[in-house]
């Protein structure tokens with residue numbers, strides 16, 4: 001699903017990633033650990049096509065969807081409308097702005113919310129959801145993008161242990177049941193051990209097995 005070879009990225013004139021090699025298979029969960037500033041976020045952003053690549057190549061078997069740790073939702077929009085943002089690429093800006101969502105997209109958004117355990121919470125404003133529920137909406141939006149490659153950057157950093165486990169179990173289930181590839185950065189080794197098939201450590205822009 002993802003194959004990276006010799007990926008080098010420079011930001012602000014400084015090399016941040018040094019010749020990264022990494023493959024993630026369909027159905028696999030890979031956890032990225034490592035100190036702050038090591039380059040984990042930069043790697044996910046490069047895979048998503050958000051930062052320029054200085055050297056190397058990134059092969060994707062599917063579009064990638066990013067799930068951020070926080071500030072990921074439009075606070076004043078409903079959970080459902082936040083999920084529908086994931087369909088913007090298919091629908092186009094003006095139809096979305098006019099709220100002229102095709103019926104099939106509305107049904108798909110409801111199904112995505114149900115798959116993350118938020119059945120019935122579609123109409124609720126994002127800022128009236130709990131932290132765990134918000135993170136589930138962010139995952140539902142990634143599903144709405146129909147991405148088979150999920151890139152989750154500290155998806156549970158702001159959650160209590162119980163909600164953190166629930167969100168990670170959700171990501172793991174999406175890999176297991178639906179064959180999605182998941183690359184997730186995590187600060188807590190215990191959580192990485194719980195979710196990951198494989199754990200990697202990033203230090204100063206290089207990857208090592210844990």
Ligand SMILES: Nc1ncnc2c1ncn2[C@@H]1O[C@H](COP(=O)(O)OP(=O)(O)OP(=O)(O)O)[C@@H](O)[C@H]1O
Pocket residue numbers: 011012016034035036037038039040041042043
């Ligand atoms: N836009 C930018 N311009 C210049 N340097 C940047 C930019 N963004 C990040 N960096 C630098 O790149 C390095 C890697 O940052 P990155 O955010 O990828 O680390 P990280 O491992 O995700 O850290 P954290 O765990 O704190 O999120 C850091 O030294 C950072 O200062």
